[in-house]
Amino acid sequence: MxxxxxxxxxxxxxxxxxxxxxxxxxxxxxxxxxxxxxxxASSSSSGAGKDQPSKGSDGKTYPDTSKVLATFKGEKGIEMVIHEAKRDSGGFLTVTGEVKNGGSDGYTTPVQWSGMESDVAGAGPSFAAMTLTDSKEKKRYYVLRDTDNRPLTTSNYTSFIKAGESLPFFAQFPAPPTSTTQVGVTFTGFATGTIEIS
Structure with a gap:
C-alpha cells in the first residue's frame, strides 16, 4: 500500500x-x-417563561377575561380592568388586564405610562410605570427588567385605542411574600386600588 x-x-x-x-x-x-x-434563549431572558399570558395570532398578549379583580377609572371614559394577579413558581407575580376605551372618541395613551427611565425608552410605549404596593410589608414593587433592561410588560403597542376597543396587557413584578394576599395598584392616569393575589 x-x-x-x-x-x-x-x-x-x-x-x-x-x-x-x-x-x-x-x-x-x-x-x-x-x-x-x-x-x-428568549424564554430564559423573559423571566416567567411558560406562565406568561398567551399571545394571539396578531402578536398581542390576551388576558383571561373570565374574571375581574378590579376596575380603575381613568379620564375620558378610559378604564383599566385587572383580570388576574398570579404568582408562579419562579418567584414572579404576573398582572394581566386590559385598558378599555368606553368613550366616544379615540384615546392616545400618555407617554407617562412608560415611566421616566431613559433605559426603557427603547422598548417603545409600555406599562413600565405601573407599580404594586405591599402595605403589610411596607414595600413597593416595580415592573421587572430582562437582561437587556427591557421591561417585562406589554410594550411597543400602537398608542391609540379606538372608541369601544381595548388594549390587553401584562406586567411582571417580583412576588411579595406568600403571607401577602393583597397589593395596591398604582398607574398613571387611573385611580389607585387594591387587588387580590391568586
Whole structure:
C-alpha cells in the first residue's frame, strides 16, 4: 500500500468523522425546525417563561377575561380592568388586564405610562410605570427588567385605542411574600386600588 493512498484514506476518514460530529452537534443544539436554541434563549431572558399570558395570532398578549379583580377609572371614559394577579413558581407575580376605551372618541395613551427611565425608552410605549404596593410589608414593587433592561410588560403597542376597543396587557413584578394576599395598584392616569393575589 502506497504512502499516497494511506494519506488520501486518512483525509477521507477525517472528513467523514468531522461531518458526523457537526451533524450530531446541530441535532443536539436545536429542534427539528432549527428554532430550539432561539426559543430557549428568549424564554430564559423573559423571566416567567411558560406562565406568561398567551399571545394571539396578531402578536398581542390576551388576558383571561373570565374574571375581574378590579376596575380603575381613568379620564375620558378610559378604564383599566385587572383580570388576574398570579404568582408562579419562579418567584414572579404576573398582572394581566386590559385598558378599555368606553368613550366616544379615540384615546392616545400618555407617554407617562412608560415611566421616566431613559433605559426603557427603547422598548417603545409600555406599562413600565405601573407599580404594586405591599402595605403589610411596607414595600413597593416595580415592573421587572430582562437582561437587556427591557421591561417585562406589554410594550411597543400602537398608542391609540379606538372608541369601544381595548388594549390587553401584562406586567411582571417580583412576588411579595406568600403571607401577602393583597397589593395596591398604582398607574398613571387611573385611580389607585387594591387587588387580590391568586
Amino acid at each position: 502506497s504512502t499516497r493512498y494511506v494519506r488520501t484514506t486518512r483525509r477521507a476518514g477525517a472528513a467523514a468523522l468531522l461531518a458526523a460530529a457537526l451533524t450530531f452537534t446541530l441535532a443536539a443544539c436545536g429542534g427539528e425546525d432549527g428554532t430550539g436554541g432561539k426559543d430557549k
